Amino acid sequence: MLRGGITSLACSDEVGRGALCGPVTVGMVVVTETTRTAPQGVRDSKLLTAEARRRLVPRIQRWAAPYAVGHASPAEIDEFGIIAGLRLAGHRAMAQLSVLPDTVLLDGNHDYLTSPEQGTLLGPPVVVETVPPVVTMIKADLRCAAVAAASILAKTARDQIMVELADEHPEYGWAVNKGYSAPEHIAALAEHGPSPHHRMSWRLPGTYSPWGEGAGDAPLAVPADALDGDEVVETLL
Helix, strand or coil, X not given: CCCCCCCEEEEEEEECCCCCECCEEEEEEEXXXXXXXXXXXXXXXXXXXXXXXXXXXXHHHHHCCCEEEEEECHHHHHHHCXXXXXXXXXXXXXXXXXXXXXXXXXXXXCCCCCCCCXXXXXXXXXXXXXXXXXXXXXXXXXXXXXXXXXXXXHHHHHHHHHHHHHHHCHHHXXXXXXXXXXXXXXXXXXXXCCCCCECCCCCCCXXXXXXXXXXXXXXXXXXXXXXXXXXXXXXXX
């Protein structure tokens, strides 16, 4: 991946985009021309068990420093939208890096990291004034070990948050489903309504919706720009 004069590359992936509650999280790891081969077992976080991910975290942190994880809260997602939330989480991750990389590689086909021109869109305050050039790659978490490593850091960090929140709200099953639209989560929403950690601007299944009576029962539970088919697997891991 280090071509065309690039000496440092921040590889990034996000998790939680399609969840009904909790933060959206972005992980980053920086690799250079001196970075060694990734630790054995590193692959897309959705292909690993939770225990395998936890074992890999310290190995990734030793292998690819600098690294960072950033979050955007449900309240921020409600206020600014999911794409701006991704940008905010990504900026927070980048702000923690001890070096500014030459380029950032994002998984997917959309550059959510670069801020829109001032005045074009309302959004959260810019955390990082200067964002390096961004390149995107579809299925980068399968094609690039460093992006896979970033996804492991991000998912492990977000999962831990959801497990801790599950102690406060055990009725939603977050310790298992991590805030995604698993059947027990949807049933709990219908019975108990949303918690303060749910994304209230979304059409949460089984709940009252500001879009009108019964809108919460519509099949689409999340905004179209939050859909990520790969994350369906995350409710099982």
